[in-house]
Amino acid sequence: MDTLNMAIVKKANEMEQLGEILIITEQLRLRLHEDKLIKDRRHRMCTYPNSFVAREAVDWLIDRKEAADRTIAKELMQKMIDHNSIHHVCDNYKEFRDAKLFFRFRKDDGTFPLVQEVKVIMRGQRLYEKVMNSENSLLQAREEDGATYERSFVASEFIDWLIQEQEADNREEAEQLGRRLMEHAVIQHVLGQYHFVDSNLLYQFRLNFRRRRKLMELLVKRPHAVVESQDSPFCLRKQNQDTTSFLSVSPSTGERTISAYRRSSLCGGDSSGYFSTSPVLSFNNPIALSNPKSVLKRPVTLDELLAPGAPYRRKLLTIVSDPVGWGFVVRGDKPCHVQAVDPSGAAAASGVKVCQFVVSINGRNVLHSDFRAIRNLILTGPRTIIMEVMEEINP
Template sequence: MELLSTSLKKKAEEHQLWVEVCVTGEQLRQRLHNAKLIKDRCNHMRTYPNCFVASELVDWLLECKEAPDRETAVTIMQKFVDHNVIHHVCDEYLVFKDARLLYRFRDDDGTLAPDRQTKVFRRAQRLYETMMNQEDSILQIREHGAERYRRAFLGSQMLDWLVKNREVASRVDGEEFCRAMLEYGIIQHVAGRHHFSDSDLLYQFIINFRRKRRLMEVLEVQSIGPKKDSPDSPFCLRKLNAELPPGSFVCAPVTDPRPPTLIRRSGSTGGSAASYNYYSPNKPLLGPPSVLKRPVSVEELLAPGAPYISKVLNILGDDVGWGFVIRGSGPCYVQAVDPGGPAAAAGMKTRQFLRTVNGLCCLRIDYQTINKLIVAGPRRLILEVLEPFE
């Protein structure tokens, strides 16, 4: 099996920087379209489709707290100019100016160069989404030595999938494409030692295309090695020190300026956590106070005429999990919902009470047991919740 040379590793790290900036730029582009900042605009009797005003964008970045000041906002956007993600509509300026100038994403005007790197990146992103949307996805948490790796797969397994889904004409073509993904820093051998091959070696997607990026990240990423998922969100699992068991994870709320306490979590599982539980409600260091205004009993929930509406939520987990936090010893309730996660997309809200999980009544079950039930079950959750009247 071909060992990975130092020069190839270095090139892959450089390419990975480009990919991260492109993914962050694409997420920004979608947000700007949703915010209606990108639209057709007229300037000097000419219409420029799908563009934005630079100074308006800077205002928006400050309003969304994506930048602390205008100077930083301009520096962020200059990164996207440098990486050919955006450009001035007439290409008169090679710098981003905080002025009433029109800029546009190259994805919106079709001027993105169709070079090999861009083609591999786009294709890899599409395949990643397809794999992650499958309930029996080949991208899983897998063990290698004493470590666990997310979004991991066997080399031969990836080629089986590509051929089966007619993404490639042959295993040889599939191996060539996977080697290109590795060279461009999208996948890697988990130990960083081997090039891609049709074997039982373990590889993983280094790039998590679904992770929500903060725009400040484009300023922080200089030299890139194997990346961990960003702990920006309290819904992101972070693996702790090597002395903890391989399946031990803790949720560290970023709102607490104090460092998280390392806690050995007994009975934890290695899968994507169903509810990234804060530990021990009576220890404020480990999580925020309850969102409930007062304690609620099971009898109160089930009483005739109780002010609660029953809803059924269908949630398909992604590679991070399902995107919600639960608390309680029965009944359990939703403490927090990741606004960008699958649970929020399915209609989950805080202060909802869990009635059933995949058909099993859980009103009198504590959150640890419910967590284990969800993690051990399928990626698609069918939850019945009781939501209070506003």
């Protein structure tokens, strides 16, 4: 079996850093577009398409609590210049200045350097989204060496899937693609021991492309030799009242080996703090944890919910996903309820609250569905969802 050597591990760690920078930068670019900070601008009879004003960007970072002050905001933007993500529209300045100067994302003007490393990571993201949005059974809770790994896949089945999706012409080509994905930190063996080979070994996606990032992560050195959980952005649960750790909610009813954390150095203490939706599976000192208890005070049956005069009112909510998802957890079975809400996510801004019961998604009644069906309906549907809920009048 082809075990990992130090050169491969070192390269994967470097590619993980690059991948995180690419994801963080793209999430910021989309957010600035949505808030209309990026637009065509004129100066001295010249038009600069898709550009933003440096000073306005600094103000935006502070207003959104992405940076504590202007110095940190400048440092964050300089980090993006150093990694060829943004540049001055005329390339007159190599340093980011808190001034009325025009800067632009290289992805918006076609100057982003598509080197081989970037191409592999971008292809990995496309494959990740294709797997996550499909209804196949490629990603499952699987066991290896007595431990269970959530959303893992068998190498040989992944190769079959690549050929089926016409991502590779034959098994040899598919295996080479898997090896490139591993060397670029897109996937990883669950125990971090073996390179990618056409076998029954288990692997997971190492980069979670959907996780909501904070820009401050650009300035924090990431730990190595980890595999990120691939729970979607609407999987979030607080572990207990005395810790800042967060765990993902999984469909599995069994226990699993997982360690989760919140980057407290990146978060404020108020409700606007960032809640990480990306728990990390660790290879050292694992902790066995069961699935969370329901947030409902007591079980509620469908008959009770729909009974005449029941103390529940209906609401129609419109949720528009941000670049990484919707920001809430659905759990239960006939009826399903909202288990948790990311306070900084799209769902919270739309009025989604814990303990609400899900009645319909985009006009489709889901009162007789379990949480898996609702999850798939959301993930495979449009970016904007119309969700009808029922909430207790006097909780």
